[in-house]
Amino acid sequence: IDTEVVVLGAGPAGLVLANLLGAAGIGCVVLERQSRRWVENRSRAGFLAPDAVAVLRTHGLAAGLDSRGHDHDVCEFRGVDGGFELCYGKRGSGRPHTVHPQQELVTDLIAEFLRGGGAVHFETTAEFIGDLDTERPWVMARTADGRVRRVTGRYLAGCDGGRGVSAAAVPARTAVRDHGITWLALLVQAPPSSPNVLYGVHPDGFAGQMPRTPDITRYYLQCDPSDTVEDWDDARVWAALRRRLHADRHGPLVEGPIVERGLVRLRSEIRDRLRHGRLLLAGDAATAISPSAAKGANLAILGAELLAHALSDALRGGDLSGLGQYCADYTPMIERAQEFSHWMIDLLHPPAADDPHADYHRVLRRARLRDLVVSRAHQDFFSDNYVGL
Template identity: 40%
Template sequence: MVNRGGTCVRRTQVGIVGAGPAGLFLAHLLHRQGIESVIVENRSRAEIEGTIRAGVLEQWTVDLMNEMGLGARMMREAHFHSGITLRFNGDSHHIDMEGLTGGKRVTVYAQHEVIRDLVAARLEDGGEIVFNVGETSLHDLDTDRPKIRYRCGKDGEVEEIHCDFIAGCDGFHGPSRAAIPAAVRTDYQKVYPFGWLGILTEAPPSHPELIYANHERGFALLSTRSPEIQRLYIQCDPKDDIAHWSDDRIWSELHARLATKGGWSLTEGPIFQKGIIAMRSFVCDPMQRGRLFIAGDAAHIVPPTGAKGLNLAVADVVVLSRGLVDHYRSGRLERLEQYSATALRRIWKAERFSWYMTTMLHRNEAETPFEQRIHLADLDYVVHSHAAATALAENYVGLPID
């Protein structure tokens, strides 16, 4: 590192903004190919590893983690399900995803656990993550020497990373997407009229796989974290105050929405975390400007119903890493120039599937009774048609990367 006019400057091949799944996976993919990178992150290691987020991994994501030597703890601690249960009109229907997709499974492994594994492996490999940076900005993106400028902590010195390329993996509110001028990009967005109230509870599993329920009172989802901790969600008004939801009210709604004609029962336990999240879809096109490439939540958001968020971020950086490797091996830029178009093909398929699952399973007060019956008919078709069930299963366990 050198000091130029009071600014500390370092050099790397790829500068990565953000230590979420996209940024960490990209760093590992590049490291395997001998390409240097530095990650800058505005939060602390404890914050990124301690932000609890659910996660369902597509089969190819699981395979990739194992191939990269990152999956040992996942294979010990994750939950591997043969499928999911769709519940509506009081009846349960198992979708045998493993059978419908030639052996691909549903892997439940929380996103923050993935991040813990990736951070530990990155640091063990000697890779650099600069935590707690502030005032991050991007410069000279249309040149062959783009720069990441940041402050070390809130009041520390200004530092710069001079690099060949920048990967903006800094989430929806980071500076990377904003560095693509609004005049040259199109932002596609849909805001849904409902949110999810999620809880974590100390209780044993009530069911061996995820349950997605369409009920006249609203959607519900039963998931899991561990043999002792379960995660559950109910549809609610996204503007509601969590203070209005006592534990008794939450359990009452969960019992009602997950009830079956067969007498299945939900196991309760102490609730130790609860909160409300809004639901939306978002896509930025294009996902690149000059030597800047954005990935993950910086480029797109999907509602969690389709379990696509983390997997889509990883798919982005797999495509990006291939372009970078091609450039460093051959000097060609063609794959990098096609990054956005290639990534967006898969992104829009994931957006479609997430929208489909969300609209089919939720109750929207703005919809007519006719539209609500259409959604129930769609569910009935899925559980009684091999072709429809196969299409759902293929999308859920993960489409191939182009």
């Protein structure tokens, strides 16, 4: 196969990029390791920031989101000293989130790309990439039946996540932080217990509730990093959720069958380079970010739009300066999102058991939460960062 841009990975980053390139008349193919069914059913985040929604709307990719998504502008903190609602839609720049499950967005983006004549090669794993500093970089990819195909482009877009081949091919200094925190991620077949996102701030650990659809709700429970999903049977899950979300004070949770459970380790990685020759990284391949502020999919969508512009300029206008500009524009966005995600980690989690300054950190956390209740400036800071990038 010979094309203009080879996109590695069919997540939000790769698919937004492919759609934008396709609409600009630039030839591209997408290589995806998993099957179409797998990527269309992989349940992940669901909170889209207004800037990400604007990208999708501007490029005609928001039909599903506009018909099935819901706006959210209030989140609720529940602590031992009481709870409070923060109406972030009325603070800061006053903008809401849109809740639209990521797998539905991915499904819409695949359909739209195929409708425009694009090609996605599912069950095709990129194994090696090379000739990145020539005008004809290539990917060697293995298909499900074991055949190896060489796919050549003028540029490669690395949208294959943090463990793909692209990130590994960009020599970069990487700042890594393992936060030492693990979440049990649960999908429950039941309506949400509250229409708002709930953050349970409890000495036992964090608990969260994120509405997804009218009959599917996401819950998170901080667990011991050595736990396995088998350690958490239904009875233990619901008891912990009730306790940490203070159901005695705020009313019962709407319980239902737990249809999916997995473990999420909170990790962050920030690279000092997003480009090597004609390979450019976007989304999780560019930065791994903890899910504490739901920034991953939003960074992926915004990065894809920046990259689409840079590649269009390079391929159509012969202007290569946009490629360097892409890295210069994307990096501060990544750094801001990382900083706020880390701020959220400190807010939501009790200090680790072996933290020698645990008492001190508990006081800081209490002060931070109190500021969100009493200080307009802190509410504005939170709101702008919560929905912005």
